[in-house]
Amino acid sequence: MPSILEVDVAQPEGFRPLSLDLRTPGAAGAPLVVFLHGGGWRRGSRKVFTPGIGEARSFDRIVAAGFAVASCEYRLSAEARFPAQLDDVDAALAWLQAHGAEHGADASRIVLWGVSAGATLAALAGLRRDDIRGVVDWFGPADLFAMAEHTTGEAPEDTREARWLGGPAADRPEVARLASPALQAHAGAPPFHIAHGTADEHVPFAQSEALAAALRAVGVGVELRPVPGGRHFWEGLGDTDVVFDWAIDFVARVTGHNREDHR
Template sequence: MPLFSFHAARLAAAGLLLTLALSARAQHFTPAPRDTSFTTHSAFVKAKKQHPSITVARPPVPKNVRTAPGLTYCTLPGGRELKLDVFYPKAKRRQQFPAVLIVHGGGWRSGDRAQHHPLAQQLAARGYVALTAEYRLSTEAPYPAAVQDLKTAVRWLRAHARSYHIDTTRVASWGFSAGGQLAALLGTTNGDPLFEAGPCYRSRSSRVQAIVDADGTLAFIHPESGEGDDRKGPSAATLWFGASKTERPDLWQQAAPLNHVSAQTPPILFINSGVARMHAGRDDLRRQLDALGIYSEVQGFPEAPHPFPLFNPWFEPTVQYTVNFLNKVFGK
């Protein structure tokens, strides 16, 4: 090869490498588009029209609660960092507490983990280590990435149990709306390899020993379900699955906690509003649990709007129902 051709080839190769490097950096630093259609404020404005006396629940932070915010629980290929916040009680040297992973709602597309900081703080004040975790939404990754992320968060908390005095034999998932569906799916798929993806803490268990589902659907293709109405455009569930329920019914069935109940399913508390479609499949699931001798209970606010856990007067009773259930299940 002539000398000038050799140098030209080297320059071309160097240019290509630089382009690839810059492209990789751009991908690394480019966040997924954020959908802000569901926020505490927007939900409040909507709910206040029918419930003019409600207020956003922001109780004072209890003095015995410590906070570790913005921790990375897993770094995915490409550099994407998944974050969580830990709220935990002050502890004596050998003291241990049960843990609760809290999952926000927002149609698998919107919402934010900070929406449940007040709940996490109140649970921590009552003797629980509470974690609020982000997960990849449908704007970034389709099903089943969200539940895979949350199982990774459970593995993270077990890996860091000593730092926060966590009793790893007593771990619960708590979720609202889409987060309730995810919390229930997380717990009903204990040990299922389909959902055990991700590079982080694979030697740890992602099992949970209790579930609290606040208005999260238990079934997508079900007479009680309102998910998948695409007449005015793709529904939240269609966007999450990447296909309508007629195109990929297998995925819609696979993501239903109702279809994963087994003898390994932990006890479940259902806390529900008066919006019946938000807990589709609940009664069928409870019948399966009864047949297996697994404890469940239902607490409800028939007059409440769907986002009741975010607002007074339902916030404090939601906290108390959660604590009473977990204390019973965990023997506190």
Template sequence: MRRTYAGLAAVLLLVSAGTAAQPPAPESYTAATTYKKLAPAYPFIRIAGSEAPASVRALTGITYVQRGGHALQLDLYLPAQPKAGPVPGIVFVHGGGWRAGVRANFAPMAIRMAERGYAAAAISYRLSPEALYPAAVQDARVAVRWMRTHAAEYGIDPSKIAIGGGSAGGHIAALAGVSGDAARFDPDGGPGTVSSAVQAIVNIDGLSDFTSEAARRYEDDPARQPSSAGAWFGGRYAAMPALWREASPLFYVNAKTPPVLFIGSAQPRFSSGREEMVARMREVGVPSRVVLLPETPHSFWLFEPWIGPTVEATVAFLDAYLR
């Protein structure tokens, strides 16, 4: 027993120390590293191109908030020749298990959204080695506020802004979008500030319920010390069940919840709680749409041939609820 308690104390100490646990580098989840893992099983895939064509205006390395010594940045992609009037916008949140990843992972999708008449921002945010939950959600909401604040400057319609993301980023986007005016996720908001509310949400293969048995089988696995979610929360489900529930988008659904598009892979573990969330949305009269891409791995949106249908589904959904 003494050894068990000592081990637990060591884990807690590493979590509280932030970087002492030697977490994976943010670059460990990129299109290139993921390609190496997936190519043997999917030899036909190609990394989606991220070079902006002449029809897209790319503005990169824009600081949207300063967190101590860390300048959180975004890359903004705009139609080079937008149609008359301001365009809808969407903020994209990258994945990487809440502890890794780079905003460049969403550049291909953001560029294609700009080609279709949207202003799309791919953002960086504080990963778990730097700051635990709910810092990433707070950063995502600040990015939405930044887009709304600078809407006139970039020709964006401030009344038509969505948020989306993939994997952990899909979960973060969903939680940021459904949590309404909860100060927990927007401590700088409130009366007199620009709203961080969104008008639509796109959750690509991201969790909706951390408390479900299916999610905890992987995210609360005692063999992983800690799991990605456990590292983000700072503890396992048994130690902090209320926190795991608080971080689950499912439990925020109400009549004011924005419409949600769920795009899923053939790996159901990554979208635990989706069916339950859709059912709750139906009960309160909030639109939702589910698009499943068969025979796909997780992270499918980083690659051809799947980025095409992912963009098409997103554009069709946002055209319906933002245009």
């Protein structure tokens, strides 16, 4: 079992403390995966990698491959709107860069890994920073204008995206543009690994196709892995080991880590 350090890393003025859980494989200098949970920006926990997938098959699997994993909190949309969550990611990264080495993590080799809403945050943070080795994006919203056209049965002002932005994308176009990774792609960004179920009813697969196309158009390395029949949070996928292995192999490549040392 990996060791787990729970630590408060920031307390934005007027808000609750924000914490992270740092799991390490024991050996010093482990490349660092910074994980951001899903939940539509309005719920979720750093304790859960993906609903329905336990620690042994998620966090522990990554640590067993020789990586440190920092699972980070951020303010939810009922607490603060975009871009507060990116400030929270920056605060977590700052703590890890200052203190990670004390706990065996090499914060000079960071990969951001996000799920759903957390994938949007991981993508945006990776696109705006120059110290990230790569981004793993699992089925994250990438173009909030296109997401606004996706039928959810909710009123436009009640969707998860609108609650995060402070209103529908059409009413807040500049904010929606800044919160859309597909519209923020630029040359020099870190490489991306994107995996998405083709039967996802909550975040259409077309969102990941749009992000991959935008990244490729500016020369950014990207691998897009469609998962036939996969639904949101990998529902309908009997064996999730394969999607974890794809992502872990990507993390190893971009951090220069030899997985064979940990098999």
